[in-house]
Amino acid sequence: xxxxxxxxxxxxxxxxxxxxxxxxxxxxxxxxxxxxxxxxxxxxxxxxxxxxxxxxxxxxxxxxxxxxxxxxxxxxxxxxxxxxxxxxxxxxxxxxxxxxxxxxxxxxxxxxxxxxxxxxxxxxxxxxxxxxxxxxxxxxxxxxxxxxxxxxxxxxxxxxxxxxxxxxxxxxxxxxxxxxxxxxxxxxxxxxxxxxxxxxxxxxxxxxxxxxxxxxxxxxxxxxxxxxxxxxxxxxxxxxxxxxxxxxxxxxxxxxxxxxxxxxxxxxxxxxxxxxxxxxxxxxxxxxxxxxxxxxxxxxxxxxxxxxxxxxxxxxxxxxxxxxxxxxxxxx
Numbered sequence: 001x002x003x004x005x006x007x008x009x010x011x012x013x014x015x016x017x018x019x020x021x022x023x024x025x026x027x028x029x030x031x032x033x034x035x036x037x038x039x040x041x042x043x044x045x046x047x048x049x050x051x052x053x054x055x056x057x058x059x060x061x062x063x064x065x066x067x068x069x070x071x072x073x074x075x076x077x078x079x080x081x082x083x084x085x086x087x088x089x090x091x092x093x094x095x096x097x098x099x100x101x102x103x104x105x106x107x108x109x110x111x112x113x114x115x116x117x118x119x120x121x122x123x124x125x126x127x128x129x130x131x132x133x134x135x136x137x138x139x140x141x142x143x144x145x146x147x148x149x150x151x152x153x154x155x156x157x158x159x160x161x162x163x164x165x166x167x168x169x170x171x172x173x174x175x176x177x178x179x180x181x182x183x184x185x186x187x188x189x190x191x192x193x194x195x196x197x198x199x200x201x202x203x204x205x206x207x208x209x210x211x212x213x214x215x216x217x218x219x220x221x222x223x224x225x226x227x228x229x230x231x232x233x234x235x236x237x238x239x240x241x242x243x244x245x246x247x248x249x250x251x252x253x254x255x256x257x258x259x260x261x262x263x264x265x266x267x268x269x270x271x272x273x274x275x276x277x278x279x280x281x282x283x284x285x286x287x288x289x290x291x292x293x294x295x296x297x298x299x300x301x302x303x304x305x306x307x308x309x310x311x312x313x314x315x316x317x318x319x320x321x322x323x324x325x326x327x328x329x330x331x332x
Contacts, residue, residue: 016040016075016164017073017075020072022034022068022071022072022073023068023069023070024069030221032058033221036071037226042191043193044149044211044213045198045212045215045216046200047215048201048202049087050326052220054220060095061073064084073081074087075087075091088162089163090163091167092144093166093168095156095169095171097154099327101142102143105142106139110128110251117161120287125160128159132152134156141171150243151171151175155190159190162194163196166198166321172204206319209318214252219325219326250315252286255308256310257309258306259283260285261280266300267285267300273288276288286314
């Protein structure tokens with residue numbers, strides 16, 4: 001198990017959700033094995049893993065749909081195992097697909113849910129409807145809703161009781177590109193405006209990269225990595241372990257020059273610059289560098305008379321990194 005870039009310390013920041021060594025055993029097989037991670041207020045975290053990694057089992061244990069054999073889940077400090085009613089009162093979620101009365105309007109469906117909760121007001125219904133962009137559809141029967149509208153209505157229902165955390169299993173499944181983008185924008189809005197933490201499981205890695213603050217990657221039921229998205233994923237990149245911010249802003253830069261040997265010799269003695277790759281056939285050299293040292297790099301090349309034809313930052317997509325973390329298993 002590795003915790004690359006960040007694992008937020010529970011002693012430093014109060015976790016909204018704390019998964020503590022949960023294990024699920026079916027027969028002789030451990031579907032989830034000693035899995036631990038934390039979530040904090042207002043962040044969107046993606047739960048990723050190959051087929052059979054244990055994502056759905058993990059989510060079902062978190063919300064109490066199935067029992068865990070070991071470990072515990074704390075929601076706002078309350079245990080799912082020993083204080084379920086208080087713990088689950090802080091959770092909203094859509095596990096699989098949202099279900100509604102199709103012959104009733106969207107508004108009437110939310111009123112039915114209002115009857116089952118405590119302290120849900122008409123004002124709150126109006127708030128969540130506006131938040132998910134369904135103001136013009138609440139008088140329509142749900143059977144006339146598109147898939148995207150049903151998903152948004154489901155999220156509105158899950159938000160009515162003002163949960164601390166929203167858990168969504170494949171929220172963009174089946175949506176067209178416009179619907180996927182719409183869903184992403186609404187989830188980011190919910191996190192920022194309501195301060196709600198969102199745990200999302202999805203097949204769409206490119207979409208997770210655009211939406212999530214962090215990803216938790218699991219394989220064969222075990223934690224592989226917890227990774228902050230947008231940070232430079234390079235050795236010794238100086239990411240703060242508490243808040244996930246970069247202390248030294250290390251980036252990878254690919255340079256196309258007229259002479260890679262002379263470039264290598266010229267850069268070896270420079271501080272905060274590390275050569276990580278050379279491709280003589282393309283006249284390319286790749287360096288890891290603190291971005292504050294980039295002017296020094298350019299000036300050095302000019303002083304040495306080295307022709308610089310191209311300079312670009314090297315970034316791996318979440319999909320590329322996912323395949324490295326999981327050894328190239330099929331994405332799920």
